[in-house]
Amino acid sequence: MDLIEYPDREMLAMSLADRLASALKNCLMVHDHASFCVPGGTSPGETFAALSGVDLDWARVHVFLNDERWVPEGHERSNTSLLKRTLLTDRAARAVHVPLVNGAATPEEGIPDLSGAFATEFPISLLLLGMGADMHTASLFPGADRLAEAMAPDAPTLVPMRADGAGEPRVTLSRPALATAMETHVLIMGDEKRAVLDKARTMDPMAAPIAAFLKDATVHWAA
Numbered sequence: 688m689d690l691i692e693y694p695d696r697e698m699l700a701m702s703l704a705d706r707l708a709s710a711l712k713n714c715l716m717v718h719d720h721a722s723f724c725v726p727g728g729t730s731p732g733e734t735f736a737a738l739s740g741v742d743l744d745w746a747r748v749h750v751f752l753n754d755e756r757w758v759p760e761g762h763e764r765s766n767t768s769l770l771k772r773t774l775l776t777d778r779a780a781r782a783v784h785v786p787l788v789n790g791a792a793t794p795e796e797g798i799p800d801l802s803g804a805f806a807t808e809f810p811i812s813l814l815l816l817g818m819g820a821d822m823h824t825a826s827l828f829p830g831a832d833r834l835a836e837a838m839a840p841d842a843p844t845l846v847p848m849r850a851d852g853a854g855e856p857r858v859t860l861s862r863p864a865l866a867t868a869m870e871t872h873v874l875i876m877g878d879e880k881r882a883v884l885d886k887a888r889t890m891d892p893m894a895a896p897i898a899a900f901l902k903d904a905t906v907h908w909a910a
């Protein structure tokens with residue numbers, strides 16, 4: 688694991704956006720499209736704002752979330768709405784968005800219609816992850832009802848997930864789907880998450896799901 692500490696959150700956002708843009712450009716030089724898998728939550732907002740203005744061939748970039756809360760688009764907890772406001776705007780509005788939610792009543796009912804679109808998205812070219820203070824990443828929450836299934840080597844791409852700390856039902860990319868990534872970055876902010884991450888590094892991924900992705904990752908941190 689590499690850890691980069693930035694003097695402040697603005698520097699983190701600018702530098703990380705730069706790095707992500709370079710990775711996407713490099714990928715587009717050798718592949719017809721790039722698969723870019725990104726977190727919801729609040730931390731990536733400024734990074735996405737900087738990235739959305741970058742001049743690259745966005746029409747060949749396929750963007751999808753690590754995970755989504757099972758709420759309709761427009762809901763205040765919708766990661767899809769957040770993504771559309773923060774990343775899929777400005778120049779990046781031309782990117783292809785691969786949805787992770789639909790109008791079905793539950794993730795179990797909705798997933799069969801969503802999975803097909805992911806067939807051409809692996810391996811993931813570029814993965815950005817967040818982390819919660821409980822060591823979850825994507826919607827791989829410690830203690831979640833289907834965590835063992837989602838962490839198994841033969842897990843399907845998309846898994847429904849319910850957990851005490853998760854609020855509404857979720858849909859998440861599974862561990863093996865996320866682990867296809869050619870390049871992985873983790874974005875965390877604040878002293879609490881820094882301490883949590885240090886602790887998670889040596890833990891079993893069933894107790895600390897973020898640990899499953901740290902070995903080859905670059906972690907970006909600012910207080």
Ligand SMILES: O=C(O)[C@H](O)[C@@H](O)[C@H](O)[C@H](O)COP(=O)(O)O
Binds near residue numbers: 824826
């Ligand atoms: O939908 C979600 O909740 C996420 O995709 C999740 O995995 C997120 O990355 C972490 O919870 C960190 O969230 P914050 O950036 O808001 O702290």
